[in-house]
Amino acid sequence: MRTQVVIIGAGPAGLMLGKLLELSGIDNIILERRSAEYVLGRIRAGVLEQGAIDLLDAAGVGARMHREGLMHTGVELSFDGELHRIDFGDRKVMVYGQTEVTRDLMEARGAQTIYGAEDVAVYDCNDDRARVAYRHEGAAHEIECDFIAGCDGFHGVSRATVQPSDITTYERVYPFGWLGVLVEQPPVADELVYAHHERGFALCSMRSRTRSRYYVQVPITEKVEDWSDDRFWDELRARLNPDTAAALKTGPSIEKSIAPLRSFVAEPLRHGRLFLAGDAAHIVPPTGAKGLNLAMHDVKTLAEALTGFYRQGSEAGIDGYSERALKRIWLAERFSWWMTSLLHTFPETGTFGRRIQRAEFDYLTHSEVAQRSFAENYCGLSD
Ligand code: APR
Ligand code: PHB
Numbered sequence: 001m002r003t004q005v006v007i008i009g010a011g012p013a014g015l016m017l018g019k020l021l022e023l024s025g026i027d028n029i030i031l032e033r034r035s036a037e038y039v040l041g042r043i044r045a046g047v048l049e050q051g052a053i054d055l056l057d058a059a060g061v062g063a064r065m066h067r068e069g070l071m072h073t074g075v076e077l078s079f080d081g082e083l084h085r086i087d088f089g090d091r092k093v094m095v096y097g098q099t100e101v102t103r104d105l106m107e108a109r110g111a112q113t114i115y116g117a118e119d120v121a122v123y124d125c126n127d128d129r130a131r132v133a134y135r136h137e138g139a140a141h142e143i144e145c146d147f148i149a150g151c152d153g154f155h156g157v158s159r160a161t162v163q164p165s166d167i168t169t170y171e172r173v174y175p176f177g178w179l180g181v182l183v184e185q186p187p188v189a190d191e192l193v194y195a196h197h198e199r200g201f202a203l204c205s206m207r208s209r210t211r212s213r214y215y216v217q218v219p220i221t222e223k224v225e226d227w228s229d230d231r232f233w234d235e236l237r238a239r240l241n242p243d244t245a246a247a248l249k250t251g252p253s254i255e256k257s258i259a260p261l262r263s264f265v266a267e268p269l270r271h272g273r274l275f276l277a278g279d280a281a282h283i284v285p286p287t288g289a290k291g292l293n294l295a296m297h298d299v300k301t302l303a304e305a306l307t308g309f310y311r312q313g314s315e316a317g318i319d320g321y322s323e324r325a326l327k328r329i330w331l332a333e334r335f336s337w338w339m340t341s342l343l344h345t346f347p348e349t350g351t352f353g354r355r356i357q358r359a360e361f362d363y364l365t366h367s368e369v370a371q372r373s374f375a376e377n378y379c380g381l382s383d
Pocket of ligand 2: 044205206213289
């Protein structure tokens with residue numbers, strides 16, 4: 001089999017890249033290890049920056065997002081029970097679940113996606129033709145291609161294919177995770193509420209006007225089976241300001257899980273004919289809601305580069321992909337690390353660390369300049 005671009009991974013990055021390449025007339029095949037149902041079953045954040053909103057529209061898949069998404073022009077920040085709203089000014093974000101973005105991209109897919117592709121392996125990335133081998137329904141297959149896009153997430157095969165001497169990684173693993181609960185109840189507030197409390201971080205988010213998503217910071221050693229719904233709701237209330245806690249509408253959890261937090265970047269993002277994009281290239285702590293938005297920016301940059309190669313025979317885009325994507329990646333890593341450092345408890349930083357967090361919160365909530373900077377980073381930096 002032969003195609004121009006093989007995309008490994010049918011998450012948001014792989015599906016969006018596939019759609020953009022389709023629109024540019026570039027043949028591509030997506031190889032996805034899991035089933036479509038499994039991919040859709042993943043519960044992920046869904047706060048879309050303007051850039052991601054525009055990209056969904058450009059890919060022709062934005063209609064349902066505009067119909068069902070919730071437009072937000074600010075967030076609430078709470079520090080030890082004190083609540084402040086940060087207004088985004090003329091900026092905004094769209095709350096629209098990543099599962100729905102993935103579903104819309106799946107439905108719009110015109111080219112081939114092979115679900116259940118096992119043992120995907122990458123060969124000859126540095127020759128004039130790359131090869132990808134995989135097994136499907138018991139049979140071995142091989143695809144020859146010009147380029148491979150590694151959109152296979154943090155634990156994928158693409159980045160692991162690269163010789164360790166050819167790649168540099170930067171990482172910070174946080175000593176805590178997020179215990180998340182999905183509940184069929186209206187959100188506690190019209191906008192997201194990010195809370196810092198001496199007991200730990202909490203977040204009140206949503207998926208729609210009838211389905212809410214809540215998180216509390218827990219030690220990474222915690223086990224989800226040790227957290228009954230009642231224990232979760234009590235802990236969440238304890239970390240929120242009194243009015244928000246009193247307004248909380250609880251109910252039986254329809255999903256409950258603990259996710260670790262890490263900051264991670266791999267450099268460079270190009271290795272011969274292999275390009276890394278999305279979680280295969282970087283991870284951000286979810287505090288700044290940057291994961292999906294960064295993945296969208298990566299694949300927009302890569303699609304433009306590959307279009308320039310096939311349409312004008314120009315290699316400038318593919319040569320510059322890594323540097324251009326990394327500029328945005330590191331700015332998002334910085335903001336996500338800063339927001340995580342502000343809102344979570346870090347016992348190892350002691351009483352001085354907590355007073356610095358208080359000072360940071362006071363500066364942010366009383367400085368218009370600081371709030372404009374927050375809005376610029378949270379709603380998405382311009383390209
Ligand atoms: N072969 C084929 N497919 C693979 C392999 C493999 N060896 N390894 C992983 N995959 C698939 C996974 O099953 C998954 O569907 O690659 C896909 C990667 O998708 P994501 O993990 O969602 O990553 P990405 O598309 O980059 O989206 C980033 O998702 O994880 C969130 O917070 C993150 O919001 C961000 C977004
Ligand atoms: C979510 O709704 O899951 C969510 C929202 C904002 C974040 C992280 C997660 O910063």
